[in-house]
Amino acid sequence: MVVGRPSSSSVARAVVLLAAAMLLSTLSPCCCASAGGGGGARRREKQQQLHPVILIPGAGGNQLEARLTEEYAPSSLACRVWPVVRGRGGWFRLWFDPSVVVAPLTRCFADRMTLFYDSVADDYRNAPGVETRVSDFGSTSTLRYLDPNLKLLTGYMNVLASTLEKAGYEEGFDLFGAPYDFRYGLAGPGHPSRVGSAYLERLRKLVESACAANGGRPAILVAHSLGGLYALQMVARSPPAWRAANVKRLVTLSAPWGGSVQEMLTFASGNTLGVPFVDASLIRDEQRTAESNLWLLPAPRVFGNTTLVVSRHHNRSYSAKNMTQFLRDIGFAEGVEPYRERIRPLVEVLPEPGVPVTCLVGTGVDTVESLVYGEGGFEAGPEKVVYGDGDGTVNLDSLVGPIKAWSDSPEQVVEVVELPEVSHSGILKDKSALDQILRIIDAINLNATTSSSSINRSSQDVLYN
Numbered sequence: 001m002v003v004g005r006p007s008s009s010s011v012a013r014a015v016v017l018l019a020a021a022m023l024l025s026t027l028s029p030c031c032c033a034s035a036g037g038g039g040g041a042r043r044r045e046k047q048q049q050l051h052p053v054i055l056i057p058g059a060g061g062n063q064l065e066a067r068l069t070e071e072y073a074p075s076s077l078a079c080r081v082w083p084v085v086r087g088r089g090g091w092f093r094l095w096f097d098p099s100v101v102v103a104p105l106t107r108c109f110a111d112r113m114t115l116f117y118d119s120v121a122d123d124y125r126n127a128p129g130v131e132t133r134v135s136d137f138g139s140t141s142t143l144r145y146l147d148p149n150l151k152l153l154t155g156y157m158n159v160l161a162s163t164l165e166k167a168g169y170e171e172g173f174d175l176f177g178a179p180y181d182f183r184y185g186l187a188g189p190g191h192p193s194r195v196g197s198a199y200l201e202r203l204r205k206l207v208e209s210a211c212a213a214n215g216g217r218p219a220i221l222v223a224h225s226l227g228g229l230y231a232l233q234m235v236a237r238s239p240p241a242w243r244a245a246n247v248k249r250l251v252t253l254s255a256p257w258g259g260s261v262q263e264m265l266t267f268a269s270g271n272t273l274g275v276p277f278v279d280a281s282l283i284r285d286e287q288r289t290a291e292s293n294l295w296l297l298p299a300p301r302v303f304g305n306t307t308l309v310v311s312r313h314h315n316r317s318y319s320a321k322n323m324t325q326f327l328r329d330i331g332f333a334e335g336v337e338p339y340r341e342r343i344r345p346l347v348e349v350l351p352e353p354g355v356p357v358t359c360l361v362g363t364g365v366d367t368v369e370s371l372v373y374g375e376g377g378f379e380a381g382p383e384k385v386v387y388g389d390g391d392g393t394v395n396l397d398s399l400v401g402p403i404k405a406w407s408d409s410p411e412q413v414v415e416v417v418e419l420p421e422v423s424h425s426g427i428l429k430d431k432s433a434l435d436q437i438l439r440i441i442d443a444i445n446l447n448a449t450t451s452s453s454s455i456n457r458s459s460q461d462v463l464y465n
C-alpha cells in the first residue's frame, strides 16, 4: 500500500497519486453536438457557463417504485393488503419505505425486493408479479427524498445536491440525477444484463442531452459508491470519441473498486444498513439475491490470498479466491453459478475509464478487515471482527489499490484525494468533503472559461502535501 495512514492533523489534503498527460489533448473533439444556441432558448440567462453535473447515487441512495400484478403471490395477509395507499397505476415506493421496520412488513418488503437468477436466460429478473421502476430519471429530486436528518442510508445526496445549487448549479438545466435499480448489476463479457445494460444506455443519453443543452460543454459525472462502478463501466464501454466529446471528468466518491470485506458479512449475516429495529436475518436472504451484492464481494485481483473469513465450524479459511466455497458454506449455493460465470469475469478487470478521473476516498475509519466465525457456524454471527483502514464500509486497499494500474497508461489522468476521518456516506455531507468536491468542479469550470487545452500535468509527481 503506497498511501500511508493519514495524519489526523491535516484537514483534507489532496494526494495526487498518479497524473499523466491530459487525455483530451490527444483526442480531437472538445464538445458534444450542442443544441443550437447553446441550449440558451430553454435556459435562464446565467452569469456562469458551467459544465453540467450528473449525480449518480450509491445503492441505498436510489428510489425504487413497485406495483403488483395478478401473478404476485403474497406470503401473508399483510402483504396482500400492504401498502394500503398506492399511486396512479398502483405504484408505490418500495425503496426506501420506513414501514420496513415493522416486522410483518419487513417480510413483504423482502419478498418484493428479491431477485431471481434464471440460469436458462443467464440473467436476473424480478420476483413473479412484481414490476419495478426508478421514477423521474434525469431529475435529482428522485435522489433527494430522504431527509438527511434521518441519518439513514445515503439520504445525504440531498446535502451534496443543495451544495451544488448554492454554488450556482440549477436543477434540470445543468444539474441532473441518474438513479438506477441498484439490485441489478452488470456481467462479464458475453453475458446479458438486461436491466444493467439498459441503465448504461439511459445514462449515456442523459450525458449527451446535458452536454447538448449546455453549449456543448461535456458533463462532469459525480458518482457515489456503487454508482462509481456503473459510471466507470459506462465510460469504459463507450467509444473514445464519445467519451472525449461528452465527459469532462469522472469524480468518484467512496467507489469500492475492489469490493469490500463487509459484503461477506452481509452475505453471511445480513446487513440492516443502519436502519434501526430491523432483524438482519429477515432481509439477509433477499440481500443475497441482489446481483449488485455479488459484484461488491472482495475481488481476488485486490485481496489476493489474504484470509478474510475463518469458520471454525467448517475448519476453513476463505480468501477472495475462495468465494464460491464461501457461498456454499454459508448456505447460498444458488449464488455460485452467477458469481463464477458472470461476476468473477467482470471484477477480474478494472477497465481504464479513458476520461480524467478524480477519486475522493475517506480514510482512517474502522473498516471490517476480517471475520472469525466459531463452532456455531455462520448462523451464529461472527465471534470476532477485526478492523483495518478504510471509510468504514470499504477497505482502503479497495478504494485506492486497483486504480494504480491505470497509471500504466500515459494518457490516463487519475487524481486521488484522501479525506481523513470521512466515512463512506459522510463523503456526501461532511464539510471537508463538500469543499473538495466544489474545489474540483470549480477548477474545471474555471478552465472552461479560458482554454480547455491548457491543462498539462504530465510533469507532476506523487505529492504527499
Ligand SMILES: *[C@@H]1O[C@H](CO)[C@@H](O)[C@H](O)[C@H]1NC(C)=O
Pocket: 304, 305
Ligand atoms: C496464492 O495462492 C496460490 C495457490 O495456493 C499460489 O499459487 C500463489 O502463489 C499465491 N499468491 C500469493 C501472492 O501468495
Ligand SMILES: *[C@@H]1O[C@H](CO)[C@@H](O)[C@H](O)[C@H]1NC(C)=O
Pocket: 315
Ligand atoms: C482442520 O484442517 C486442518 C488442515 O487444514 C487439519 O490438519 C485438521 O485436522 C482439521 N481439523 C478438524 C477438526 O477437522
Ligand SMILES: *[C@@H]1O[C@H](CO)[C@@H](O)[C@H](O)[C@H]1NC(C)=O
Pocket: 316, 317, 318, 319, 321, 322, 325
Ligand atoms: C482457497 O483457495 C486456495 C488457493 O486457490 C486453495 O489452496 C484453498 O484450498 C482454498 N480454500 C478453501 C477453503 O476452499
Ligand SMILES: *[C@@H]1O[C@H](CO)[C@@H](O)[C@H](O)[C@H]1NC(C)=O
Pocket: 440, 443, 444, 447, 454, 455, 456, 457
Ligand atoms: C486548470 O488549468 C490549470 C492550468 O492550465 C491546470 O494546472 C489545472 O490542472 C486545470 N484544472 C483542471 C481541474 O482541469
Ligand SMILES: *[C@@H]1O[C@H](CO)[C@@H](O)[C@H](O)[C@H]1NC(C)=O
Pocket: 453, 454, 455, 456, 458, 459
Ligand atoms: C506540457 O508539458 C510538456 C512537458 O512537460 C511540454 O513539452 C508541453 O509543451 C506542455 N503542453 C502544454 C499545452 O502546456
